[in-house]
Amino acid sequence: MKVYADNAATTKVRPEALDAYVKTSQTLFGNPSSLHSEGQRAKELLEDCRARVAAVLGADPREIYFTSGGSEADNQAILSAAKSGALKGKKKIVSTAIEHHAVLHTLEKLKKEGFEVVLLPVDGSGIVKVADAEAAIDENCCLVSVMTANNEIGTIQPVEEIGALCRAKKVPFHTDAVQAVGHLPVDVNKFGCDYLALSGHKFEGPRGVGALYCRRGAPLFNLVEGGAQERGKRAGTEDLPAIAAMTVALELAVKNLPETAKTVQTLRDFVIDGLSSIPHCALNGDRERRLAGNVSFCFEGVEGEALLLYLDDLGVCASSGSACTSGSLDPSHVLLAIGRVHDVAHGSLRLTFNENNTMEEMKYLVEAVKTVVSKVRSFSPVWRDLQTGKRQYIL
Secondary structure (H helix, E strand, C coil): CCEECECCCCCCCCHHHHHHHHHHHHHCCCCCCCCCHHHHHHHHHHHHHHHHHHHHHCCCHHHEEEECCHHHHHHHHHHHHHHHHHHCCCCEEEEECCCCHHHHHHHHHHHHCCCEEEEECECCCCCECHHHHHHHCCCCEEEEECCCECCCCCEECCHHHHHHHHHHHCCCEEEECCCCECCECCCHHHHCCCEEEEEHHHCCCCCCCEEEEECCCCCCCCCCCCCCCHHHCCCCCCCHHHHHHHHHHHHHHHHCHHHHHHHHHHHHHHHHHHHCCCCCEEECCCCCCECCCEEEEEECCCCHHHHHHHHHHCCEECECCCCHHHCCCCCCHHHHHCCCCHHHHCCEEEEECCCCCCHHHHHHHHHHHHHHHHHHHHCCHHHHHHHHCCCCCCC
16 A cells, blocks of 8 residues: 655645646736736736735735745745844844754844844643744844744644734744644734745645735845846746645645544544554654644654664655655654654654545554564664663653
8 A cells, every 4th residue: 555644845736736837837828027918918817926925824915925935935934034134234034943054044044143042842742832932032132933833743832822922022023834824823913023934835736836924014025036036026027827726726736624623633633643652652742732644753773763663664655754855864853852762853754634544554564664663673673782771761
């Protein structure tokens, strides 16, 4: 059996979105910036998509800017707020230790430019405390950036409370909602955010397209220079077929969101219960306050890379918290932030589902993971040392 359990990395494009992509490519191929009739027909669709994306988020269409994805949107938001803050003599940014690298690497860049960056800790469940955010915000703060839901362990952050705090203190608030949009109810007014990033391929849209919400009046500086597209804030001819496909995917994702989330959560809970029976393992993140389709475990005495390769042999596509794709042996910064020690963090597994997965797949998946964990442990010197008492169990 083949089981795709890596939907947090990317999803399969849904048929309706693919149809929209093909139709737009063939019938509305004009450049939206052109004055001729074909260009104006394309412009009409572009603005229609902008209004529809805005409606899902509770935003004004003029607050939506189409981008190449979540990373670009995060970068433009953070760098805009930082530049605006610096012009006012404010160079402090408050964020969290578990942000996506699109945020963390941007903050590292700003640190080299003289900004003070405060990364708030999270508790053992991976949730930031609002009181810590409040304590960190002062008169020098030009931005608070807290993700809506974590991409590795699925924990959902108290963004509404943090947004309200930022509004009260008159500090701009940015949230990376890439993992949340299409999977959780997202309303920019309830969040109280000034900036929000989303990406189409996380909710069965195409890759390479996303959007940035920027509240009217919030500073927005260009990241890409060139033409006057996106009201002069993002140069480059808009990828209209991808935008149309993303819009369709987004509308369908939220159409029956409560029912879909309940179905996916049933799959998630079955897997959590099944894997919890494996000796010396631990669920990462809060059991309840997490995305409906996210399961993250650490298994003691197991290397995440080996776990993934053997699961792939059994037809299961998953991911690990270890940064193996970067060529680094360092464990996930998210797992370290919630208190996992290096040896345990290396043995992580992330499984992410959506409504296309089935209970039959979950049953197969649980047995596959049990089989592979046992196999990898059978030749692990760390596991041998744990069993013989040379090392002490942590989990």
